[in-house]
Every structure is written in structure tokens, then in C-alpha cells.
Amino acid sequence: MKNTEMNMLEIKNLHARVDGREILKGIDLSVKAGEVHAIMGPNGSGKSTLAAVLSGRDGYEVTEGTVEYMGKNLLDLAADTRAREGVFLAFQYPVELPGVNNLYFLRAAVNAGRRHRGEPELDAGQFLKAVRKTLKLLDLREDLLNRAVNVGFSGGEKKRNEIFQMALLEPKLAILDETDSGLDIDALRQVSEGVNKLRTPDRAFVLITHYQRLLDYIVPDVVHVLAGGRIVRSGDKSLALELEKTGYASVNAA
Amino acid sequence: MSATAREVVAAADVYKYGFVTDIESDSAPIGLDESTVRFISAKKGEPEWLLEWRLECFRAWLKMPTPDWTKLKIEPIDYQASTYYSAPKTTPKYQSLDEVDPELLKTYEKLGIPLHERAALAGVAVDAVFDSVSVATTFKGELAKMGVIFCSFGEAVREHPDLVREYLGSVVPTTDNFFAALNSAVFSDGSFVYIPKGVRCPMELSTYFRINAANSGQFERTLIIADEGSHVSYLEGCTAPMRDENQLHAAVVELVALKDATIKYSTVQNWYPGDAEGKGGIYNFVTKRGECRGDNAKISWTQVETGSAVTWKYPSCVLTGDNSVGEFFSVALTNHYQQADTGTKMIHIGKNTKSTIISKGISAGRGQNTYRGLVKVLPKAAGARNTTRCDSLLIGDRCGAHTVPYIDVYNRSARVEHEATTSKISEDQMFYCVQRGLSPDDALSLIVNGFAKEVLKELPMEFAVEAQKLLAVSLEGSVG
Numbered sequence: 001m002k003n004t005e006m007n008m009l010e011i012k013n014l015h016a017r018v019d020g021r022e023i024l025k026g027i028d029l030s031v032k033a034g035e036v037h038a039i040m041g042p043n044g045s046g047k048s049t050l051a052a053v054l055s056g057r058d059g060y061e062v063t064e065g066t067v068e069y070m071g072k073n074l075l076d077l078a079a080d081t082r083a084r085e086g087v088f089l090a091f092q093y094p095v096e097l098p099g100v101n102n103l104y105f106l107r108a109a110v111n112a113g114r115r116h117r118g119e120p121e122l123d124a125g126q127f128l129k130a131v132r133k134t135l136k137l138l139d140l141r142e143d144l145l146n147r148a149v150n151v152g153f154s155g156g157e158k159k160r161n162e163i164f165q166m167a168l169l170e171p172k173l174a175i176l177d178e179t180d181s182g183l184d185i186d187a188l189r190q191v192s193e194g195v196n197k198l199r200t201p202d203r204a205f206v207l208i209t210h211y212q213r214l215l216d217y218i219v220p221d222v223v224h225v226l227a228g229g230r231i232v233r234s235g236d237k238s239l240a241l242e243l244e245k246t247g248y249a250s251v252n253a254a
Numbered sequence: 255m256s257a258t259a260r261e262v263v264a265a266a267d268v269y270k271y272g273f274v275t276d277i278e279s280d281s282a283p284i285g286l287d288e289s290t291v292r293f294i295s296a297k298k299g300e301p302e303w304l305l306e307w308r309l310e311c312f313r314a315w316l317k318m319p320t321p322d323w324t325k326l327k328i329e330p331i332d333y334q335a336s337t338y339y340s341a342p343k344t345t346p347k348y349q350s351l352d353e354v355d356p357e358l359l360k361t362y363e364k365l366g367i368p369l370h371e372r373a374a375l376a377g378v379a380v381d382a383v384f385d386s387v388s389v390a391t392t393f394k395g396e397l398a399k400m401g402v403i404f405c406s407f408g409e410a411v412r413e414h415p416d417l418v419r420e421y422l423g424s425v426v427p428t429t430d431n432f433f434a435a436l437n438s439a440v441f442s443d444g445s446f447v448y449i450p451k452g453v454r455c456p457m458e459l460s461t462y463f464r465i466n467a468a469n470s471g472q473f474e475r476t477l478i479i480a481d482e483g484s485h486v487s488y489l490e491g492c493t494a495p496m497r498d499e500n501q502l503h504a505a506v507v508e509l510v511a512l513k514d515a516t517i518k519y520s521t522v523q524n525w526y527p528g529d530a531e532g533k534g535g536i537y538n539f540v541t542k543r544g545e546c547r548g549d550n551a552k553i554s555w556t557q558v559e560t561g562s563a564v565t566w567k568y569p570s571c572v573l574t575g576d577n578s579v580g581e582f583f584s585v586a587l588t589n590h591y592q593q594a595d596t597g598t599k600m601i602h603i604g605k606n607t608k609s610t611i612i613s614k615g616i617s618a619g620r621g622q623n624t625y626r627g628l629v630k631v632l633p634k635a636a637g638a639r640n641t642t643r644c645d646s647l648l649i650g651d652r653c654g655a656h657t658v659p660y661i662d663v664y665n666r667s668a669r670v671e672h673e674a675t676t677s678k679i680s681e682d683q684m685f686y687c688v689q690r691g692l693s694p695d696d697a698l699s700l701i702v703n704g705f706a707k708e709v710l711k712e713l714p715m716e717f718a719v720e721a722q723k724l725l726a727v728s729l730e731g732s733v734g
């Protein structure tokens with residue numbers, strides 16, 4: 001990147017509504033390339049809503065504020081364009097696509113991004129090579145690749161499949177929405193290791209999580225607390241530990 | 255998908271097969287009476303018995319009421335306004351492809367049909383029916399070595415009259431229904447297949463139907479006979495030019511599978527569906543039926559129906575032989591103002607007969623899609639089994655899906671299972687795909703193809719690819 005000082009993501013006073021109800025009430029957040037930001041907060045505080053707004057999901061109306069991503073107005077871009085420009089969302093509830101082969105799906109996605117960047121598409125052989133390499137990185141069962149996307153996957157497998165997709169799509173900004181929820185301790189460790197391997201100086205992460213334990217494995221640069229649609233506190237990783245002790249009640253009161 | 259999807263997107267705005275071939279044709283005068291029937295029969299140089307058969311059918315047809323339209327809404331059809339015979343002037347007979355009018359060859363090239371011998375690579379033998387007549391049959395020589403007969407219907411009447419006479423009308427009685435009777439009176443050509451005892455047909459046999467002339471109907475007739483222990487896979491594809499007026503297509507297909515024989519019949523139907531406002535398009539009224547006439551015979555229908563303004567067809571299996579098997583796998587897609595009323599009839603007559611029905615209906619725009627099916631188990635069909643699954647997928651909220659299953663069981667040992675689901679295309683699924691970088695159109699095509707996969711996988715490879723593209727093109731722009 002030309003200017004490492006520039007923020008990759010710059011959110012200013014973001015307000016958003018769902019079904020006519022205001023959920024985000026003035027979010028400010030700046031994320032630089034190479035950083036990992038954790039967003040914590042009680043259920044219903046608007047974490048997934050923020051992820052949806054950033055990734056361009058229909059039905060979320062931005063009423064105020066701006067979002068800049070890589071120097072562009074992110075809110076102007078269609079959802080598929082955002083994805084091709086490097087915004088990746090690991091879903092809190094990964095979606096099943098019956099009859100759609102996982103590898104076929106991923107190759108279509110990877111090549112959509114490559115076309116967008118003017119790169120040649122990967123043929124089946126080249127793609128398979130990339131897949132093999134990534135599999136090693138993540139310790140994912142190979143047979144999942146030839147099944148329909150997320151159909152019949154266990155909760156942990158679905159979450160690992162999200163990380164696997166992320167690894168192949170090589171996003172610039174990865175938003176992980178409660179990727180840790182529903183994982184046992186081994187799966188949590190595996191997923192975290194995968195994410196840590198993908199940390200690079202030109203990639204940023206926004207980790208949405210309800211629990212501190214994920215942050216034992218993926219150590220964040222900054223921790224934010226989202227409550228009632230606003231970021232009410234920000235700090236370093238010790239903030240997460242403090243929350244673990246005192247609970248969200250204290251921040252809600254703040 | 256990516257590369258293909260792109261090409262498809264580029265071609266999608268227009269119905270790709272909507273061009274008209276400029277070719278001189280030899281037509282019957284507009285209108286329909288006994289002289290029309292005689293005209294057609296004379297044009298084809300038919301024997302007396304066949305003319306008599308046609309006339310009988312015609313007289314029966316005159317007495318039949320037009321079907322009431324159940325779920326279909328269509329304007330009354332003026333049967334006097336059509337031409338019942340239209341043939342490219344340079345026909346009838348080609349000894350080799352070199353003799354075929356180059357304009358015609360160009361047409362088939364545009365349609366992507368491998369008419370030339372290089373089709374050998376794909377292992378497909380092609381019979382091409384242009385308006386009313388069959389213009390070329392490839393690979394005939396090679397097939398003949400194995401005793402396989404694959405030719406136009408007209409040629410079969412001349413060269414194999416005994417076979418035709420024995421089997422014509424033996425599965426679909428002439429008075430079966432209004433459109434079958436009409437077809438029997440005025441059919442002009444079609445394909446004929448005979449597979450001798452014990453022969454496994456070494457290649458896929460394929461027919462492409464093309465309606466070109468204006469104000470003409472197409473009434474083709476296909477007859478396939480698989481003798482004992484034989485095996486054949488047959489493919490059928492259809493296109494027509496874009497025209498503002500509706501055109502009538504009323505075909506009859508009869509399949510006969512004798513003891514231990516298997517017939518697999520696959521259709522990709524892409525007749526012109528009309529425009530986005532519902533103007534024009536083909537009325538597709540087809541009677542397709544197969545009989546498993548011997549023990550252990552099997553007939554399998556696979557259809558992908560994306561075209562036509564109105565589709566009315568129920569490819570059926572009469573399971574006469576003990577242990578015989580009938581299958582029906584269908585994807586029917588309706589977009590804009592298209593209407594489809596399609597399904598199957600499985601008639602269990604023999605013991606331990608088995609049938610499977612998988613129907614996938616996809617409705618978008620203001621499309622109306624009805625699955626109508628009958629499973630009938632007669633008293634002697636002890637141990638009969640049927641499994642039926644009907645899934646409907648709705649895209650948008652102005653379309654409709656309907657499931658009308660009839661079940662008639664007269665044997666207590668029979669087991670019949672019916673399962674039906676209707677779902678809307680899920681916004682979660684769409685967003686999941688789009689978030690991975692797929693365009694909404696690509697996402698939709700991916701999800702729809704996933705929905706239809708169980709049926710598509712029944713198609714031979716080349717056809718499956720074509721079918722996937724067709725589903726994508728037919729749904730272009732229906733989200734967003």
C-alpha cells in the first residue's frame with residue numbers, strides 16, 4: 001500500500017435502521033491495515049447489524065454518517081463489488097446451499113474477484129492447487145469440499161468452512177461475526193490458528209465476539225465495546241479481561 | 255460457472271434462438287379439413303393404410319371437445335389459421351450433408367447443433383426436424399451396422415412399414431386426447447428408432463426440433479422401440495424464432511420397451527417463451543407416453559422445460575411388465591407470463607413395478623407452474639412402489655406454484671409416498687453468495703441450479719451443461 005498511515009476503514013458517525021428502527025446510533029471506528037480490532041458487546045447491541053451494513057446487506061438503511069474503505073465511499077458500492085474489493089464477512093450463521101458444490105461455489109467466488117482485479121481466472125487445476133495449500137493451513141477435512149455448501153456440516157465445520165473461504169479469497173478486510181460461538185475448545189484453537197496465519201501487514205480484521213476467550217488465541221490490537229448502537233469504550237486487550245470480570249452491566253451503565 | 259455465466263449474461267437480453275431462416279418453403283394452404291390431411295399424406299407419398307389411419311384420427315378429432323384449461327389461461331386457438339405442413343423447398347431427401355441447403359446448415363450451426371460428422375467426437379447422432387420435415391440424420395450408416403434404425407418418421411414409413419404399423423398408436427391411442435388426435439391426423443414428420451434385441455446403442459441419439467415458418471404449427475411424431483434386452487438413450491432439443499403470434503406445437507412421442515429393455519428419454523425444451531409482456535411464444539401441447547411392455551423393462555423421462563408460453567405435457571409410463579420401472583425427473587421453469595402444467599402419469603399394472611417422480615418447479619416473474627401427476631396402481635400390481643417428490647421454488651411474489659397429485663390405488667400391498675415442498679428463494683442464500691463476490695444473477699443461477707441438481711444430474715453430460723445455462727438465461731434479471 002502506498003500510504004500505510006491511511007486508515008483502511010474509516011467509519012464516522014454511522015447511523016443505521018432496520019425495519020424503521022434505529023439500531024446503530026453513531027458509530028466511529030478507524031482500522032488500519034495489519035490491525036486486529038475486537039468488537040465486544042451484549043446480545044442485541046448491534047454487532048451483527050454493523051457487519052451487515054459494512055458488507056452491504058439489503059434492508060439496512062444508513063441514515064447518517066460515512067464509511068470509507070481504501071479511500072472509497074464503501075456505501076456507494078454494491079454488496080458483490082465490496083466483496084470483490086476485499087471485504088469478507090464470516091457469517092455468524094453460515095448459510096446452507098443445497099445442491100451447490102462447495103468447491104464449485106468457491107471457484108466461482110475466487111474467479112469473480114480475479115476478474116474484478118483484471119487477473120486471469122484460475123482453471124480447475126490451478127484452483128485445486130490453491131485449495132490443497134489452504135487445506136494444510138487449516139486442517140479441514142477434505143471431503144467437506146465436495147459436499148454441498150454447509151449442508152450437513154456440524155456447527156464447527158461450518159465455522160471452519162468460513163475461515164477456509166476467507167483464506168482462499170484473501171480479503172483485505174475480514175469481519176468475523178461470532179466465529180467462536182458454538183465451537184469447542186479444540187475447534188476454537190484451530191480456527192484461531194488459521195486466523196493468526198492469515199494475519200499480514202496489509203490485511204485487517206474486525207472480530208466480533210461476545211466472549212473474551214477468543215481473544216486469548218487471537219490477540220487484538222484494539223478492543224471496542226458496543227452497547228446500545230454506540231461504541232462506548234475502546235482500549236487495548238486488557239479491556240477484554242476487565243469486561244470478563246465485571247460483565248457488560250458496567251459498560252451499559254457507562 | 256464464472257466464464258460461462260458471463261457469456262450467458264451477454265447473450266441474455268434476447269432469446270438467442272429467435273432468428274428466422276430465409277428459406278423457400280413448400281406449404282399446405284392455411285386451414286384444416288380432410289383435404290389438408292390428404293395433402294400431407296400425398297406430399298409424404300404415404301401408403302393407403304396410413305392415410306386411412308390419419309383420416310380416422312381426423313374424424314375423431316372433429317368430435318372431441320377442446321380440453322378445458324385447468325390451471326392454464328390461454329386464448330382460444332383458431333385451428334383454421336395455421337399451416338399444417340411447411341417444408342424447406344429443397345427437400346425431401348439428402349444422401350449426405352453436402353446436399354443440404356447451406357442456409358439450413360447455417361441455421362443449425364447457429365443453434366449449436368453438431369450436424370456434421372464431427373459430432374462423432376461428442377458421440378451424438380442427430381436427426382434434425384425443420385418445421386415439418388426431417389432434414390438430415392447423421393451416423394445412419396454406423397448405426398445400421400448394429401441393426402439400429404434411426405431415421406425420420408417418413409423414411410420409416412417407407413423402409414420399415416411393418417414396424418411402424420405394428421407400433422404406431424399402440425401406446426397413445428389415437429383418441430387419447432384432443433392434441434394427440436390432432437397430431438395423429440396431421441403429423442408431418444419426426445423421428446423413428448428401433449433398437450434390436452440385445453443391442454446397447456453405442457451413442458446418444460438426438461433430435462433437434464426447429465419451428466421456422468410463420469403461421470405454421472409443428473406436429474411431429476416420435477416412435478422408439480427397444481426390443482428385448484436393448485438399451486438406448488435419446489435426447490431431444492427444441493427452439494423456435496421469436497414471433498409475436500403464438501404458434502402451436504403438438505407432438506406425440508411413443509416409447510415401447512420390451513422385456514429387459516431400457517429407454518432413457520431426455521428433453522431440453524427451449525421453444526420461444528414469448529416476450530416479457532407475455533406476447534407471442536409457443537403453445538406446447540405434447541403427449542408423451544412409454545410402455546414397459548415386458549418384464550424388467552425400464553423407461554426414464556428427464557425433462558428440462560424452460561421455453562414455451564404454455565406447456566402442457568405429462569410424459570408417462572405404463573408399467574405393464576412385472577418388475578418394470580418408470581422414472582420421471584423434471585425441471586420446469588416459468589418466468590414473465592409463462593405457464594406450465596406438467597407432470598406425469600405412472601400406471602402400475604404388473605407386479606412389483608416401481609416408479610419414481612422428482613419434480614422441481616421454478617417460478618419467477620408472473621410465471622405459473624403446476625405439477626399435475628397421477629399414480630395409479632391397478633388390482634394386479636401387487637408390491638407396487640411409488641415415490642414422489644415435488645419441490646417448488648418461488649422467485650418474487652407475483653408468481654405461483656401449484657401441486658396437484660392424484661393417487662389411485664387398487665391393491666393393498668402397494669406403497670405410495672408423496673412429499674411436496676414450496677419455498678421462496680431465500681434472501682440469506684442470495685446474500686451469502688453475493689458476499690462472496692457473485693453477482694445477484696450468478697447467485698440466483700447457482701441456487702436454482704442447486705435446487706434442480708437432482709434432476710440435472712440425470713441428463714447426459716452435454717445436455718446438463720446446456721440446461722444449466724438455459725436456467726440461468728431464463729431467469730436473467732429476475733432479482734435485484
Ligand SMILES: Nc1ncnc2c1ncn2[C@@H]1O[C@H](COP(=O)(O)OP(=O)(O)O)[C@@H](O)[C@H]1O
Nearest residue numbers: 018019023041042043044045046047048049050
Ligand atoms: N433483520 C432485522 N429485522 C429486525 N430487527 C433486527 C434485524 N436485525 C437485527 N435486528 C434488531 O437489531 C438489534 C441488534 O441486533 P444485532 O445486530 O443482531 O445484535 P448483536 O449481533 O449485537 O447481538 C436487535 O434488537 C435485533 O432484534
Ligand SMILES: [Mg+2]
Nearest residue numbers: 047048092178
Ligand atoms: Mg450477532
